[in-house]
Each structure stands twice: as structure tokens, then as C-alpha cells.
Amino acid sequence: MVKPLESGTPAIVKATIPALEAHGVTITRTMYASLMRDPAIAAMFNQTDQANGRQPHALAAAVLAYARHIEHPEKLEAALSLIVERHVAVMVKPEQYPVVGAALLGAIKTVLGEAATPEIMHAWGDAYRFLADVLIAREASVYDERSALPGGWRDWRAFRVEKRVQESDSVTSFWLAPVDGKPVLRHEPGQFLTFRLERDGINTRRSYSISSAPDASGYRISVKRDPQGLVSRWFHDRLAVGDVLDVTPPAGDFTLASIGKAPAMLVSAGIGITPFLSMLLASKGGAEDGKRHLVHGDHDLHHMPFRSALAELATAESAPKIDVFSTLGQDRHLAMPTHEGRVSAEWVFARMSPDTHVFVCGPRSFQRDLIGGLSRLGVDRARIHHEFFGSDEGVA
Incomplete structure (x- = not known):
């Protein structure tokens, strides 16, 4: 059972919000600099996101959100679910939480200096302990649940x-x-696999x-x-038929399960189509096909x-709707409508019904434009689901 926060912790943590707003990214950069000295910890992070600053900014925003909602953590449910999925995917262990906590508290003390009083440090230590306990408990539950399912497993499994x-x-x-020839866990379309790569000068996890x-x-x-991606180039240039990879069970909550039988528009660009292809193949010929629009x-x-x-999907019986766009123009040889130009929020919005959910996957700039445009057009953010893919060039 998770021990509650100490009575004085929320007020002290909330009092540090202005400092987090001003120095949050500096704190997380300092924390990561400490963590990256441990190869086992560093391997769990995307080094591209470290180098371009995306991860420190994302963590700073998460820490700030936690401080703002520390008295009502239920408001962070979506973020917590995503964190649990990502942690389970890379096999985060309970014993790693104190290491991260020490780095975070050390960074707070380093950046804030004398302003980080003993009271503040104690409160943030308690706040981190509480959050870590919640995540550890939830992650343990997910590990147990997925290993108990037909074809499920715990930890890494060898695949050829x-x-x-x-x-x-x-x-x-x-x-x-x-490699063991036994059945595997049937994934929920939209989920991902995570690989442990420790060869050819690479030491990382990639999904x-x-x-x-x-x-x-x-x-x-x-x-x-x-061309600039170390891992994707390794997959293309080095990974051959017969090679063996260590893999975790399917993870991720970017799935259609959360919307039930509601209609869905699946909007992608570039390699962002991959989770949607799985969704459409899974429902091929089913009653839900007519409610899916790629x-x-x-x-x-x-x-x-x-x-x-x-x-083939576009011409199947009970086929889903499929529209494709290209900046190079139409292709009249395709068995589906083609359009010249880029996918726009206005085009998508015009084809939505009041209960339609929109799933978005592709380069970050594409997602920012589409999600921002749909929000400005009045689409409730609860009906917009997204999964970031790779860099702004749409590379995983």
C-alpha cells in the first residue's frame, strides 16, 4: 500500500511553483547530466531527445504539472498512464527509482542553491517518494497482468x-x-515493441x-x-534474417479500445501510418470498418x-474510408481517393461527426499543426489522441 504524502508536503511543493517555472529546464538538464553517467540508466533514454533538449523540457513540464496538481493527482491520470506504459516498455526496475530521485533532488539543490531550504528538500523528497511508490505499484500490476495473459511474458524475450x-x-x-517457438501475446493494434540493443557500439532501448x-x-x-539516426540505420544496414533481438511485451495505450464503438479518423503522415495499418488490418471485414477513416x-x-x-483494404468488403494526400499531386492508379497538397485540420474537421475521435500520428510539426487546428475549430481535446513519431522529418 502506498504511504500518503506527509501533511505539510503539498503546501511546500506548491510554493516552489514559481521557481520551477523559472528554472525547471535547468533543473532537469542538471539531473539528466548526472544520470547519464550511469550506462544502465542512460541506455533507457533516447539520446537524440537528450541532445536536442526535448526530454529535459518534457520532464520539466511534467514536474511542474505534478507540483500544480499534487493535491489532486487524479487530474494527472492520462500522464501517469503514459509514464507507466513507457516505463514498462523499457523494463524500469523499482531499484532504479532511488537513483533518479537522488539525481532530481541533487539538481534542485544545485540550481536553487540557498533557496532550496531543508524544508523544501524534505517536501520534494516526500513528493518524489510518493510518486515513485504509485508508479512502482502500477508498473508491478502491469508486469503481472501481461505476463499472465496467453502468450505473455515478463522481462526480455528473444525474437528472431x-x-x-x-x-x-x-x-x-x-x-x-x-526463438522459443511458443505463442506470443496478441497485441492491441496501436501498441509498440521495445528492443534492447547492446551491440555494434549501440547501447540503448528503442520502440x-x-x-x-x-x-x-x-x-x-x-x-x-x-540518414542521421543511429538506430534506424542499424536496423536497415545490419539487422539480417536469422538475427536475434531482445524484446519486451507489447505496450502503449494509443489504441481504439478507449473509444468503444465511436467513429474514428486515423490521421497520419509518413511512417506514422504504422499503428493505423495494424488497426485497419485487425478490423478488416468487420462491422467497425465503416466507422474507420484513414x-x-x-x-x-x-x-x-x-x-x-x-x-487491398480500400477495395475489401465493408472497407474503411481511405484518403491519401501528396504534395507531388494525385495518383489516379491508386484504388482510393488521392488529393494534392497536405492534410489540413479544416479538411479533417469537415468530415467529422459530433462523436468522432481523431487519432494523430506523424512528425511533431504535423501533429502540432493538426491538433492545434482542430482545437481552434472547437474539437474537444478529449476526442484528440496522438502518438509522437521520431523527429520532425517523421523518422522513428
Whole structure:
């Protein structure tokens, strides 16, 4: 059972909000600089997001939100669920929480100096302890639940690359099957796999969405090559049929399960299509197909990955709606409507019903424009779901 916060903690933590607003990013940068000295901890973080400052900014915002809502943590439920999914994916262990806590408290003391009084340090220590206990308990529950499901497992499991398929000039799919030959957990479409890579000068964890329909025999992931991306280049250049990878169970809550039978528009750009392809393949020929509308943007439709799979889906009985956009113009050979230009919030909004949910996946700039545009048009943020993919070039 999680021990409650001490009675004086919330007030003291809330009193530090102005300091967090002014110095939060400096604190998180200082914290990460300390953590990155431990290779085991560093391997759990995307080093690109460390280098470009995205992770320190994201954590600073999360710490500030926690301080603001420390008396009502239920308001952070969506954020906590996402954190749990990410922690479970990279196999965060309970014994790692004190290491992170010491780094955070040390950074607060370093940055704030004398302003970080003993009372403040004690309160933040208690606040971190409480949050860590909540996360540890929830993560333990998820580990137990997924290992108990048919085909489920705990910790890392060895998978062999059974097949490579070149989907386009820059996208390759990898079909994975468990080395032990036993069934695997049928994933919820939209979930991802996380890989432990410790070879060829790489020591990291990296996640990729599952692009296949749920299957008890294995999974498919599809990776876009980034000329500057160490991991994606390794997948393309080094990973061969027969090679073995360590993999965690499917994770993530970017799924259709949360909306029940409500209609959904799946809006993607570039490699962001992968979770939506899994969703459409899973529902192929089902009653829900008519409530699914894929809107996808790609630079060149002639070299678009999954071109034949989308055409097959578009012509199937009870087919979902599929519209594709390209800045290079229409392709009248595709068995679905094609449009010149970019996907816009206005175009999507015009085709929504009052109960439609919008799922967005693609480059960050694409998502910012689309989500911001839909919000300005009056779409409730509770009906907008998103999953960030890679860099602003749409590379995972």
C-alpha cells in the first residue's frame, strides 16, 4: 500500500511553483547530466531527445504539472498512464527509482542553491517518494497482468528476424518470431515493441509500432531509415534474417479500445501510418470498418510504403474510408481517393461527426499543426489522441 504524502508536503511543493517555472529546464538538464553517467540508466533514454533538449523540457513540464496538481493527482491520470506504459516498455526496475530521485533532488539543490531550504528538500523528497511508490505499484500490476495473459511474458524475450520486406526506398519491415517457438501475446493494434540493443557500439532501448494485425505467432515492425539516426540505420544496414533481438511485451495505450464503438479518423503522415495499418488490418471485414477513416499524407504516392496493402483494404468488403494526400499531386492508379497538397485540420474537421475521435500520428510539426487546428475549430481535446513519431522529418 502506498504511504500518503506527509501533511505539510503539498503546501511546500506548491510554493516552489514559481521557481520551477523559472528554472525547471535547468533543473532537469542538471539531473539528466548526472544520470547519464550511469550506462544502465542512460541506455533507457533516447539520446537524440537528450541532445536536442526535448526530454529535459518534457520532464520539466511534467514536474511542474505534478507540483500544480499534487493535491489532486487524479487530474494527472492520462500522464501517469503514459509514464507507466513507457516505463514498462523499457523494463524500469523499482531499484532504479532511488537513483533518479537522488539525481532530481541533487539538481534542485544545485540550481536553487540557498533557496532550496531543508524544508523544501524534505517536501520534494516526500513528493518524489510518493510518486515513485504509485508508479512502482502500477508498473508491478502491469508486469503481472501481461505476463499472465496467453502468450505473455515478463522481462526480455528473444525474437528472431524471420523475414525482411522492403516497403519503399526508405522503409523496411521486419517480421519477428519468438526463438522459443511458443505463442506470443496478441497485441492491441496501436501498441509498440521495445528492443534492447547492446551491440555494434549501440547501447540503448528503442520502440517501434507494430504494423501487423494481432497474431499469436509473431509481430511485424516497419522502420524508416533516417540518414542521421543511429538506430534506424542499424536496423536497415545490419539487422539480417536469422538475427536475434531482445524484446519486451507489447505496450502503449494509443489504441481504439478507449473509444468503444465511436467513429474514428486515423490521421497520419509518413511512417506514422504504422499503428493505423495494424488497426485497419485487425478490423478488416468487420462491422467497425465503416466507422474507420484513414487520412494519410505522404510526399510521393508512387513510392509510398504499404501502397498495395492500402489498396487491398480500400477495395475489401465493408472497407474503411481511405484518403491519401501528396504534395507531388494525385495518383489516379491508386484504388482510393488521392488529393494534392497536405492534410489540413479544416479538411479533417469537415468530415467529422459530433462523436468522432481523431487519432494523430506523424512528425511533431504535423501533429502540432493538426491538433492545434482542430482545437481552434472547437474539437474537444478529449476526442484528440496522438502518438509522437521520431523527429520532425517523421523518422522513428
